[in-house]
Amino acid sequence: MILALLGAALAAPSPMHPAVPLLDLDGHPVAVTLAPVSTLQTCGACHDTDYIASHGYHSEAGLDDCLFERLRRVGGTRHVGGGPLADTVELDCFLCHLRDADVEARRRTLAAGQPAWAATATLAQTGLVEPAADGAWAWRAETLADTAAAGVEQLPIQAPATEACGACHGTIWTSDEPLQLDLEAPCSTSTGQVFSGQRLSDSALPLADKEALSRPWDVHAEHLLGCVACHPSPNNPAFFHEPQARRPGHLRFDGRRLDLGEYLERPSHDFAKGRSLQYTVAEDLDGSMRRCEDCHDASQAHAWLPRRGAHLRALACEACHVPMVYAPARESLDWTLPAPDGRPHQRWRGIDGDPEGPDTLFTGYQPLLLVRQDPDGTRLFPTNLTTTFFWVQGDDDAQVDPLLVAAAAAPGGTWAPALLALLDQDGDGDLAQDEAVLGTDAAVQWLADRLVEAGVPAPRIQGELRVFGLHHGVAEGEWATRACSTCHTAVESQVGRNVELARHVPAGASLSLARAGAVELPGRIERSADGALFYLSSSRVPGLYLPGDGASRWVDLLGVLALLGTVLGVGVHGGLRILSRRRRSPHPKCDRREP
Amino acid sequence: MSTARRLQLYTLYERLWHWGQALGILALLLSGLAIRRPDLLPFVPFAAAVRVHDLLALLLISNAALGLFFYVTTGTVRQLLPEPRDFISLSVRQAHYYLRGIFRGEPHPLEKRAEARLNPLQRATYLLIMNVLLPLQVLTGLLMWAGTRWPWLTDAVGGAGLVALVHAMGAWAFASFIVAHAYLTTTGHKPTSSIKAMILGWEELPPESSEEIA
Numbered sequence: 001m002i003l004a005l006l007g008a009a010l011a012a013p014s015p016m017h018p019a020v021p022l023l024d025l026d027g028h029p030v031a032v033t034l035a036p037v038s039t040l041q042t043c044g045a046c047h048d049t050d051y052i053a054s055h056g057y058h059s060e061a062g063l064d065d066c067l068f069e070r071l072r073r074v075g076g077t078r079h080v081g082g083g084p085l086a087d088t089v090e091l092d093c094f095l096c097h098l099r100d101a102d103v104e105a106r107r108r109t110l111a112a113g114q115p116a117w118a119a120t121a122t123l124a125q126t127g128l129v130e131p132a133a134d135g136a137w138a139w140r141a142e143t144l145a146d147t148a149a150a151g152v153e154q155l156p157i158q159a160p161a162t163e164a165c166g167a168c169h170g171t172i173w174t175s176d177e178p179l180q181l182d183l184e185a186p187c188s189t190s191t192g193q194v195f196s197g198q199r200l201s202d203s204a205l206p207l208a209d210k211e212a213l214s215r216p217w218d219v220h221a222e223h224l225l226g227c228v229a230c231h232p233s234p235n236n237p238a239f240f241h242e243p244q245a246r247r248p249g250h251l252r253f254d255g256r257r258l259d260l261g262e263y264l265e266r267p268s269h270d271f272a273k274g275r276s277l278q279y280t281v282a283e284d285l286d287g288s289m290r291r292c293e294d295c296h297d298a299s300q301a302h303a304w305l306p307r308r309g310a311h312l313r314a315l316a317c318e319a320c321h322v323p324m325v326y327a328p329a330r331e332s333l334d335w336t337l338p339a340p341d342g343r344p345h346q347r348w349r350g351i352d353g354d355p356e357g358p359d360t361l362f363t364g365y366q367p368l369l370l371v372r373q374d375p376d377g378t379r380l381f382p383t384n385l386t387t388t389f390f391w392v393q394g395d396d397d398a399q400v401d402p403l404l405v406a407a408a409a410a411p412g413g414t415w416a417p418a419l420l421a422l423l424d425q426d427g428d429g430d431l432a433q434d435e436a437v438l439g440t441d442a443a444v445q446w447l448a449d450r451l452v453e454a455g456v457p458a459p460r461i462q463g464e465l466r467v468f469g470l471h472h473g474v475a476e477g478e479w480a481t482r483a484c485s486t487c488h489t490a491v492e493s494q495v496g497r498n499v500e501l502a503r504h505v506p507a508g509a510s511l512s513l514a515r516a517g518a519v520e521l522p523g524r525i526e527r528s529a530d531g532a533l534f535y536l537s538s539s540r541v542p543g544l545y546l547p548g549d550g551a552s553r554w555v556d557l558l559g560v561l562a563l564l565g566t567v568l569g570v571g572v573h574g575g576l577r578i579l580s581r582r583r584r585s586p587h588p589k590c591d592r593r594e595p
Numbered sequence: 596m597s598t599a600r601r602l603q604l605y606t607l608y609e610r611l612w613h614w615g616q617a618l619g620i621l622a623l624l625l626s627g628l629a630i631r632r633p634d635l636l637p638f639v640p641f642a643a644a645v646r647v648h649d650l651l652a653l654l655l656i657s658n659a660a661l662g663l664f665f666y667v668t669t670g671t672v673r674q675l676l677p678e679p680r681d682f683i684s685l686s687v688r689q690a691h692y693y694l695r696g697i698f699r700g701e702p703h704p705l706e707k708r709a710e711a712r713l714n715p716l717q718r719a720t721y722l723l724i725m726n727v728l729l730p731l732q733v734l735t736g737l738l739m740w741a742g743t744r745w746p747w748l749t750d751a752v753g754g755a756g757l758v759a760l761v762h763a764m765g766a767w768a769f770a771s772f773i774v775a776h777a778y779l780t781t782t783g784h785k786p787t788s789s790i791k792a793m794i795l796g797w798e799e800l801p802p803e804s805s806e807e808i809a
Contacts, residue, residue, distance in 0.1 A: 306642050310743035484633075484641035491634045545755035548633045548641060552760050556632070559767025566771040570778035573693075580698035 019151030056269030059083025192329030197222035490550025
């Protein structure tokens with residue numbers, strides 16, 4: 001069976017791409033040297049890889065000040081290589097351009113400390129390589145025979161498919177099989193967004209009221225649009241989209257294009273992007289992607305909408321067209337007391353029950369609408385708010401490695417007895433989900449002392465509030481928000497309501513707002529009586545007037561006082577009139593007849 | 596024995612105009628409340644409240660414009676303007692009556708006439724209502740309506756939120772005025788005299804004459 005699968009894989013070369021001789025870092029065929037493949041050398045034979053490497057912000061993304069060692073240890077191996085890590089991990093073209101790229105094998109290889117073999121590991125599904133000792137890889141010599149000059153014909157090189165983006169950016173499901181969800185998958189758990197044309201009711205997920213959910217996860221995916229439709233390469237002649245701001249005013253259309261050959265030689269990898277709230281990468285490209293209005297004419301489809309112009313100005317399309325997120329999304333992530341294996345404690349939004357339990361129900365969640373100040377206006381758009389708590393050290397608030405924290409709390413893989421004495425409330429010798437929280441000053445101090453002993457200077461706990469925008473999981477009009485009361489109410493509206501940020505908060509943790517781009521957070525953060533952390537949202541943002549939101553209640557208070565004062569005044573006056581009239585006339589009835 | 600006199604005070608048009616405005620203002624207050632605080636009137640659909648409010652406002656403005664035309668062309672508008680002569684002293688006498696004389700059964704200090712139906716305090720109040728409060732409500736309401744199409748209009752005057760704030764304050768002032776106005780109609784010759792007059796056109800006045808309204 002394995003041979004059959006292998007044969008199938010080998011029998012599926014790229015229909016377009018020519019055979020490629022795989023080259024090592026020195027430009028020699030790996031068929032001869034059996035060294036790790038170099039994508040820059042291999043692909044660079046035809047493509048301008050220097051240009052590509054210098055025009056691809058993915059190399060900068062997700063790094064911040066982290067270096068490879070930290071990425072490897074905390075599992076943050078979504079980095080594509082290159083950029084600041086170019087000397088350690090080469091930019092891996094195969095990740096996106098190879099059908100069935102083995103992302104997991106690459107991750108394992110990086111985690112094993114074999115960055116030189118990372119790109120080679122991506123070829124694991126091609127049958128060209130096999131695992132070797134110490135996390136490295138070895139070429140299967142028989143598959144490379146005669147390829148030194150002629151190239152490897154069976155290499156399934158392709159234009160990047162939507163699934164390639166999904167390997168890092170979230171759940172993308174194009175299979176006919178019922179959709180499944182990996183709660184450990186990166187990124188999509190931050191928001192719960194799923195990009196798939198499959199109907200929710202056909203998925204394998206335990207969705208509440210599932211039979212009624214006949215809408216697709218994303219209407220654009222249902223209509224066979226892929227990621228590049230909105231996030232194309234800026235010099236791709238097929239998708240070229242020049243922002244109006246950059247186009248001379250007298251030109252409606254600029255017909256200049258690269259021809260296909262020029263583009264394939266030097267394709268820019270600075271893909272069109274929106275205005276990300278969390279990341280600081282490639283800000284010069286902010287707003288370069290195709291937005292809804294670049295393809296849709298909202299005025300043609302919203303005749304039913306009162307005050308249409310005002311709504312279209314005040315609301316991002318997603319505000320109504322991402323009315324619910326059905327997959328679970330992260331609510332909080334607590335690294336302050338990770339599990340012995342270094343994993344953080346997570347709490348989910350949109351789940352009823354234990355996420356890993358058999359009777360879990362995915363209830364989904366209604367996104368909170370926040371105001372975003374963009375160059376083209378102030379708009380409400382849907383968000384998910386998440387909190388993260390972690391240890392920092394020193395004067396520069398550098399994060400403490402979670403594995404170090406785990407080792408301090410659970411040396412040898414079991415919780416320290418002193419910590420159990422502080423937190424193990426049911427006395428079962430283990431820390432359940434609700435117990436594994438540094439909820440007391442004593443527990444925080446105990447672990448801080450252990451971290452100091454481990455060489456961590458001045459450890460302390462910090463928290464971050466992050467805002468994630470929701471732009472996928474788009475519903476068509478039938479499923480979009482239509483009820484005015486969703487926003488136009490003073491009670492629990494989608495704009496002004498309380499959002500739980502964390503069920504448990506480590507003692508003494510301070511919470512700050514992480515970079516949130518142009519998002520306004522006009523509400524306030526409060527703790528409930530049981531210690532949970534809430535964001536009390538408010539619609540009172542400059543530039544936004546939302547009728548019905550109950551804003552400026554002092555006016556109503558004054559108005560009610562004026563009205564009651566008037567009623568009281570006329571009541572007293574009228575009462576005195578009646579009393580005085582009775583006093584003046586012993587026979588009121590007669591008096592009424594003869595005024 | 597003296598008998599009460601009857602005096603025709605209001606034409607049919609004036610009465611229809613008055614009740615049209617009264618109903619319009621009441622409906623505007625209710626629909627406005629449904630827009631401003633939909634949680635207090637959950638049985639009123641928000642979109643319907645907005646549409647009704649818009650429509651009523653249009654009717655009320657139209658009626659106000661027709662009324663203005665009528666009052667100006669017939670000269671009745673003079674009844675709404677306080678006479679500078681003796682205004683202060685007559686106002687003091689009228690206030691004194693409301694605060695003291697009315698409890699002693701004293702006659703109205705100023706007698707109504709067909710060509711002078713309003714006492715000085717009424718004239719001053721209606722002058723404020725017609726020239727300040729109503730135009731303010733119309734202006735802020737129009738601004739909010741137009742601001743949904745041309746936001747620069749509301750932005751130019753501090754934003755839609757501020758305009759809505761002023762509009763709400765005006766609405767509360769109108770609500771308070773209506774309560775006081777309805778009560779003061781009971782201070783006529785009989786408690787129902789003024790109401791009847793605004794329905795039938797004729798008001799019953801006391802037989803003995805007090806000083807005529809200037």
